[in-house]
Amino acid sequence: MQQGYRYALTAPVGQNFDAGFTPELTPIEMLTLGVFGGKYMTDCADEFPTEWFAEAKFSSDRDPALNFFGVDASQPLSVWRAKGWIHPDDPRGWFQWYCRYFLGRRLPGEDKRQIGRWKAMRRHLSQLRRHCEPHNWHCRPRQRQALLQWAYDSRCV
Numbered sequence: 001m002q003q004g005y006r007y008a009l010t011a012p013v014g015q016n017f018d019a020g021f022t023p024e025l026t027p028i029e030m031l032t033l034g035v036f037g038g039k040y041m042t043d044c045a046d047e048f049p050t051e052w053f054a055e056a057k058f059s060s061d062r063d064p065a066l067n068f069f070g071v072d073a074s075q076p077l078s079v080w081r082a083k084g085w086i087h088p089d090d091p092r093g094w095f096q097w098y099c100r101y102f103l104g105r106r107l108p109g110e111d112k113r114q115i116g117r118w119k120a121m122r123r124h125l126s127q128l129r130r131h132c133e134p135h136n137w138h139c140r141p142r143q144r145q146a147l148l149q150w151a152y153d154s155r156c157v
Helices: 027-033 077-082 094-103 108-120 123-131 141-148
Strands: none
Touching (some): 027 094
C-alpha cells in the first residue's frame, strides 16, 4: 500500500507525547487485545518491532471474532478516504499514524489533527458511563471495540 516511505524518529519510543495526548493502550497492547478484525498492517509489519506482533491477532481476511469484544466496529478504508480522514503519509489511517508516533515520528500539523480526532472519541467513554453498568462488557460492545481501536481502554469502564 505504501512503498519507499521513510521518516525520521525524533522522539524516544513511547515518550514525549503531546501534553493533550494520553492514550491508555500502546500499539502492542492493542494488537494483543485484538483490533481491526486482525486485518491491519499485515503487509507492513516489518516496519515495526517484531515484539509488537508476538501475540497479535492477525487474519488474512478481516474477522470480527478476533476483536476483543468479538464485534465489527470498523468502517472500511474507503469510507475513511471519502471523509478525508486519511493523510498521504499514513494511508492506513489513525492506527498507522499512532504506531509511527509511538515510535518517535513527529509531523506537527498531522499530529495535531490526529490528536484532535483521538480526543473526539472520548465522548464515547461518557456514553458508556451514562448507559452501562461498570465493567459490563456486553453493554455497547461496538462502542467499546471502537474505543479500543483508538487506544482507550474501554474494558475499565
